[in-house]
Amino acid sequence: MQRHFRVLLVLALTQITGWGAVSVLPVIAPRIATEFGGPLPSIFLGTSLMYAAMGLAAPWVGRAFRRFGTRHVMAAGAGMIGLGLCLLSRAPNLEVFWIAWALTGLGGAMFLTTAAYAYIAECEGDRARSLIGTLMLVTGLAGSVFWPITALVENLVGWRGVVLVYAAVMTLAVCPLIWFGLPAIGTAATKATNEGRGRKGSVFVLLVTAIALNSFVTFGIEAVGIQLLQAMGMDLAGAVAIASLLGAFKVGGRVIDLLGGRKWDGLSTAIVSGAMIPMGLIAIWIGGAGILSVVGYLALFGIGSGAFAVARATMPLVFFERADYAAAMATIALPMNLINALAPPVLAALMAGIGAQATFAILGGLSLTAFSVLLKLNGMRMKPAVGE
16 A cells, blocks of 8 residues: 555656646746747647657657666656756747757656556556546646646746746656656566557547547647636636636546446546536536636536546556556557647637637537547447457
């Protein structure tokens, strides 16, 4: 029990910090756009490049896990994120700004989310699903914790100063904590966990489709949600407060997974949460920035997206053997992160072109499509093998 708690504590602290450090654009993007003299979508292109780099690097990172060990790769990734953020803080123009985000994305592929899940799958065995779910929900607090901090520090030292502070934290605190805080795993265990191949087929395609569609929605709102709320008439302080509350509501999504107990698996959680996400988006689409619609949005979309975050990480365990989990997640990471890379600029462009409420309507349609795919997957769960 002490080992499980140690692993969860170290990963929770470092993942929250890592995601908080790379999720600064929703708060600081307007000032960057003013300084560089570029449109807002060109600033959010940085997030897109980060996700694109994470996706393209995923197959290479999967091989690095097998060769060097997940813990070592994660520590190096934390340091690389720090390097990317340091370059970002010194960027003289948009071109260097974009290069810095791509470098940060390479570090993210080595350190964020998938790497943490792979480490848990390697060292925790039958407890992997429970720990992955808990970690995913805790990581959802990154925005709630770091957006207010980012806004406060930016007011004191500017956007370059806050990015440089996060670069120092990643390099001087997170990197050593991963290296010394996580228990070492034998190479035999690492090979056994990663030697399986993520099998492809109709189930795999549907799984990727459902995950990618809802990830586009949830990551997109996480990236530009503050600007969407501002476009609906809220001031910056109110928009940051709502966005931060959304992260807190995501933690409540863990309750949905717990309600099912051992009778539920990742797909069961995905179906319930996949129905809540479009309901929350429809509420704010119809009601705008009114109190009732915002409460409905927070409760339905917040809890639903939090529960789907658990499902996104645990659904592959329904269709793949645990030995194949890391390989399957690495394969899923490529298309998922490339789709996520499109979300910030696409949503920023939609917001500018058709308005915030119409953008929420489109996101609701995408999430309804994802829900229909999840229902189809549910009918295929009894098949003996993926793609066979």
